[in-house]
Amino acid sequence: MNALTKFYRKDRHLSRLIVMTVVWLVFMAVTKFDKFYTIANFQTIAGKFPEFGLMSLGAMLCMITGGIDLSSVGVANLTSILMALYMRYRAGESASISGLMIAEVFLLAMLIGCAAGALNGILISKIHIPPILATLGVNQLLTGIALVVTNGKAVSDIPTTFSAVINQKLLKVVPGKRGAMMGLIPVQLLFFIAAAVLVWFLLARTTYGRKLYLMGTSEKVARFSGLKVDRLLIKTYALSGILAALGGMIMLANYNSARSDYGSVYTLQCILIVVLGGVSPTGGKGRISGVMLSIILLSLLEAGINRFPEISSYYITLIWGAVLLLVMVLNYFAEHPITRRAKA
């Protein structure tokens, strides 16, 4: 057995995602190489996916506990609306804000996300509301607040500095012999990478991660083992809330405005990404590498299809759904191999 097959067999689920990503990249290379393989294209992708990528990381944590977080988009939108209003208030006439103020805004956003997530966690652990209902309710509540605050209109005219800072590209290089300096790495991507590293660290290295996986397997055994189940749940949903709030801030920067119904498709998309990434909806199982790959695969699919002007962007949902079902079916056959069944 050579190293490649060994690697493939070690985690078949992950390997299949890698194979699909590579197949898609090759397909794009053959058909639309010039239009797809450009720095600008990859920068667009990397600036966009952190919006739902951050939310997906939170959704993953909640799913590992055996629960689900359907409130990400509500948290994201309410946070971005409140922060947009707050920045307008702070900037006053000047229409610009300082770097320190941006840091302050992010800190506030994370606090709001943390509070909303903790509310989820308390409803689930202390009041014993099933996660799907608790988070759906909180999502409605937050979206409702956002609607009332904005009357359903978009909040725009936010200080331009904010969007400019988040949308800049770092790591300046000079392409070719002449021409202006050009950045490579979008700031949005840095937010996502930082969050992903943090989540990886928590899951793989800390006692929190071990406890999370075991509690996700069985809450009852966790109680019998002396784990503080309630606190673990509240922490986890709070973390998911913080990640969702950050996702909201990236949306605010990308659209330069905030509205109560932005990104509403993300709710289910995040759940699908997490499941596609190999996290078990019954809890206790799943790795961040799978979720990262499924985020990347989805983004590449979307960006690739956009390079075909003759295909409507409406097809993206269709193709995404097909990919998802394909992976589920493959997983089913991987777990239930069709072998020569003894004739009864």
Place this chain on the structure above:
Amino acid sequence: MSEYLLRAVDIVKTFAGVKALQGVSLDIRPGEIHCLAGENGCGKSTLIKVISGVYQPDSGYIEFNGQRYTSITPRESIAMGIQVIYQDFSIFPNLTVMENLAFNTELAAGHKFVNRRRMKEIAREALSKINFNVALDRLVGTLTVAEKQMVAICRALMFDAKLIIMDEPTTALTRKEVSALFEIILKLKAQGIAILFVSHKLNEVFEISERFTIFRSGQLIATGNTQDLDDKKFTYYMTGREFENVKFKPSFEADKPVLTVKNLTVPGAFEDVSFDLAPGQILGITGLLDSGRTELSLALFGLRKTSGGEILMKGQKVEISSPRDAIAAGIGLVPEDRLSEGLFLPQPISDNIVISEIDELAGALSVVDSKRRQAEVDKWVKDLAIATPNPDNACTTLSGGNQQRIVLAKWLACKPDVLILNGPTVGVDIGSKHDIHAILQRLANQGMAVIIISDDLPEILENCSDLLVMRAGLIVARLDPTTTDEALVLQHMM
């Protein structure tokens, strides 16, 4: 008519290269109660599936009523009069007793419409065969395990059964229910029905069967009349090992109790329970299922709210309102149901061992110190002889006995002063049972205080230095195991 109702001769069955049955034979006479015994994985279940037609043997044949078959289908098996009652009874919990009983007949008759009157008659007749009384319109899911079993037996009888195979029927039954089941079995025998009773419990084999067959690792080890069998032989046939039953003699000297319980009460479960326990002692607590014994263990571990009384550790009053408090006070609990309370089954053995002490194995930022964790895991795997090639395998890869050792390791790793074990050897093979008893006696002699809650009376009498009997939520007797016998304990329990 041959002497035997059923003969399975030289049956070989291989699964993916592993020989599950290596040429075993089994003879059953008409109307006899035959016990098939053996440890888990010895091939008992495989042979039952061959007889009932679920599996086809690789070689060998089956003779039923003198007729020879090289293989049979499940349909033929039922037509011949063979009925199997599996551990899960294969009944529909969401249907009523009547529907469960009438279901097969209705299907077989090809009725497309439901006729409640006809179904009621069928069901009544079925229940009358063993004089079993239960309301026909009750949902089977709401019945007790014993009642479900009776429904399954009634259903089996409807097919004109000549041989009923019961796969470990007593696993989830209380002592009373087991006696009731045995009465039914004797009634069936009186009707000329042969029973193949699968069990690995010694006392049941002696109590009910006329003849026995014992398998080990897919081979026939012994078969004969039960009256020629004794305790020692039985254990030897089952395990291939000889065991000395070592009676516990406390050797650790201590003058002060480590645990004192005063007038502890949990409303609706038990009242006014008081006792004390010194280091080095093993206290047995026994009683029927509803005696409050399990609730007592849960209360001591912070999983039941107490309404009165107090708990003292080393003379200091402690408040125990959660398992965390109990662990901090030095109390560990090996719970009653290993599968749903004791183990994270699909997770690695290593994580299961260290989970309760994981905070102690972490450094700054609560990062798990993987070296210390590995050392701890290796230590317990070795100490308790957990048979695994790799501690990072899932717990599901292990047998019941080894799984129980993991739960034990989890608590020993927390270094408790008092270790409570509720049913420490339920569903554990004989070899592991002896090993676990030896471990507990060793721990006590090293100065741990141990509480064993069990209704396995030989276990209690052999391993405990003191014995409390509970009945209906009260402690009704405090006995000295050295001067007590099973009959006396039973008297107090009932």
